[in-house]
Amino acid sequence: MAPSDPLTQIDPVVRPTIADQVFDALYARVLSLDLPPLTKLSEAEVARQMGVSRQPVRDAFYRLSKLGFLIIQPQRATTVSQISARDVSRARFIRSTIEIRIVRRASGGLADDDIAALERILSDQLGALEADERARFHRLDDAFHQRICEAADLGFAWDVIRETRAHTDRVRYLSLGTGSRRAYEDHRRILDSIIARDADGAERALDDHLAQIDKIVAGLRARNPTWFSEEE
Amino acid sequence: MAPSDPLTQIDPVVRPTIADQVFDALYARVLSLDLPPLTKLSEAEVARQMGVSRQPVRDAFYRLSKLGFLIIQPQRATTVSQISARDVSRARFIRSTIEIRIVRRASGGLADDDIAALERILSDQLGALEADERARFHRLDDAFHQRICEAADLGFAWDVIRETRAHTDRVRYLSLGTGSRRAYEDHRRILDSIIARDADGAERALDDHLAQIDKIVAGLRARNPTWFSEEE
DNA sequence: CTTCACAAACTGGTATGTTAGTATATCAGG
DNA sequence: CCTGATATACTAACATACCAGTTTGTGAAG
Known part of the structure; x- marks a missing residue:
């Protein structure tokens, strides 16, 4: 192959993970207040409803908590945050x-x-x-x-x-x-x-x-x- | 108890999790360039060395990637980011x-x-x-x-x-x-x-x-x- | 020596089991 | 009715096992 054409570096990040999909779904529902503030969410329950395992749900919960959409209280509950x-x-x-x-x-x-x-x-x-x-x-x-x-x-x-x-x-x-x-x-x-x-x-x-x-x-x-x- | 003193609401977030500790440890090592850019990290390997399971390591990796310290490439590798x-x-x-x-x-x-x-x-x-x-x-x-x-x-x-x-x-x-x-x-x-x-x-x-x-x-x-x- | 198919050894994502902490239901004693 | 101990049913954190991709080592063919 001629070295004159370095081609183009491909970006191997294309596959949306299940965690991404759970995140997007929850994000939309929290944003639209379909899940209003103070709603209690459980990893297990959300996983069951979405037909996935708890793991990707956990990832999604964590990301949402970083955004301020969820409050994770270990061993207690995870709730939709109030608007401050x-x-x-x-x-x-x-x-x-x-x-x-x-x-x-x-x-x-x-x-x-x-x-x-x-x-x-x-x-x-x-x-x-x-x-x-x-x-x-x-x-x-x-x-x-x-x-x-x-x-x-x-x-x-x-x-x-x-x-x-x-x-x-x-x-x-x-x-x-x-x-x-x-x-x-x-x-x-x-x-x-x-x-x-x-x-x-x-x-x-x-x-x-x-x-x-x-x-x-x-x-x-x-x-x-x-x-x-x-x-x- | 006299209602005159409403006491103080306690904050139930006090327990540093294992994920926190892994995060802190890795953060310090990346910051100090003890783990220089382009170093490959593996969830499994780090977990083994620290004597914990992959789960908290995974959480820590994700946080560090959000900060720009790690680049996570699924199914490929996780590397310490270069300084841009x-x-x-x-x-x-x-x-x-x-x-x-x-x-x-x-x-x-x-x-x-x-x-x-x-x-x-x-x-x-x-x-x-x-x-x-x-x-x-x-x-x-x-x-x-x-x-x-x-x-x-x-x-x-x-x-x-x-x-x-x-x-x-x-x-x-x-x-x-x-x-x-x-x-x-x-x-x-x-x-x-x-x-x-x-x-x-x-x-x-x-x-x-x-x-x-x-x-x-x-x-x-x-x-x-x-x-x-x-x-x- | 180079090429290339292929196996083996990785990777991170996902699933599920386990543990320890917390809230709540229950119920005995007043 | 109220109080308070305790059993039960939760919770998220953590551990382990498995999966589907990717990289890499290996060796036969040329």
């Missing part, structure tokens, strides 16, 4: 801190095709908003923020943001339609500021945008107090 | 972004006892520097940064920083004495700026301080190329 207003607030602090720096950098000037892609996401989002397609709206919301990260050549930052986001995701899921119009307008304002290369404006718009989550939490908490942990 | 200059740089970006915001807030004014505590850490650090006690110097380095977080009432941020720090920790360990004097002086400058309520000065001092890591990586890489992964 404090943790949501902290996650927002971390996220906004990182993302503000990113939009400021983006405000230094973006490539035309990045701006075009962001515009496309925004118009799609407007479509989703008017059609009341909430799941699609949220997907596009993420896509918008992610695209900004990538455009600023800081794509890895999105991975960090996503991890801190687990706490807030259930809140977002709960909020569903509420505040969508506002969210869309916030995005519009952020992009406009970036295009105008107005870093301060972009920062303000983004900070306002992310600050909404705390208000949403307060509203939800009033209606579903048992889903939230009560720390001062 | 790119990942170190990215971790620094995340860290400096968060920590800059923190020192800026701290520059808004700190309580007297916080400043006193920071001064004490600094003088201890000077002592460690002159006595060439490197491990203690590094511990105090962390303590300094952590204390600033706590003083700014953002103690949780330190937990986030610590997680992103795994990538950089091996580099720090390798660097040992080099740059300690410089690090101490950076700390001095940061604290002085905070005391003077000079947010911009504190930001500059911190950013310079954290930027050192990239220089250190370059130097180490030249001497130990096999420990580093070569991406572009």
Whole structure:
């Protein structure tokens, strides 16, 4: 074989394990509050219901506990965590801190095709908003923020943001339609500021945008107090 | 019992599991490069050597892989990861972004006892520097940064920083004495700026301080190329 | 010496048995 | 009814066994 062509290194990580599948299934059910906070889960019981052994369930439990979705109490029980207003607030602090720096950098000037892609996401989002397609709206919301990260050549930052986001995701899921119009307008304002290369404006718009989550939490908490942990 | 004293809720998480111990042991050995990059580890082999079953070893492996210390390739091997200059740089970006915001807030004014505590850490650090006690110097380095977080009432941020720090920790360990004097002086400058309520000065001092890591990586890489992964 | 089929020795993922700690049901004594 | 000891039924942590892939050693063919 000619050494001129080094071929391409193949990535041997393709097979989704059973543990992955259990994780995904539980993640979706916790996120959607199909498994509401304080629900007790048992490795053995989940394994039985899913028709697998306890081992992959255990792996999945552990991963979910790392995300803050499950609380594992050895020899006692594993329960779906309550939503902590404090943790949501902290996650927002971390996220906004990182993302503000990113939009400021983006405000230094973006490539035309990045701006075009962001515009496309925004118009799609407007479509989703008017059609009341909430799941699609949220997907596009993420896509918008992610695209900004990538455009600023800081794509890895999105991975960090996503991890801190687990706490807030259930809140977002709960909020569903509420505040969508506002969210869309916030995005519009952020992009406009970036295009105008107005870093301060972009920062303000983004900070306002992310600050909404705390208000949403307060509203939800009033209606579903048992889903939230009560720390001062 | 008088209801006037609600006692204190006990936290049922006190027992360090075997998995924890395996994790700690491996963490220390990877960090110290006692297990250098590209070392192959086997669940079975480690379990045998430590006299435990594969199960807790497996848990520990998974945690270490999440930190980026191990690369698990199913059915193939688990190896100690190489140090990625790119990942170190990215971790620094995340860290400096968060920590800059923190020192800026701290520059808004700190309580007297916080400043006193920071001064004490600094003088201890000077002592460690002159006595060439490197491990203690590094511990105090962390303590300094952590204390600033706590003083700014953002103690949780330190937990986030610590997680992103795994990538950089091996580099720090390798660097040992080099740059300690410089690090101490950076700390001095940061604290002085905070005391003077000079947010911009504190930001500059911190950013310079954290930027050192990239220089250190370059130097180490030249001497130990096999420990580093070569991406572009 | 090189090539290559193939067996043997690995790997981590999965299944299941065992152990020790915890919560709860039960019931005797008041 | 209440109290408190104790048996029972849980729990997750840990140990062991097996599986399906992958790598590697080996030796015959060329």
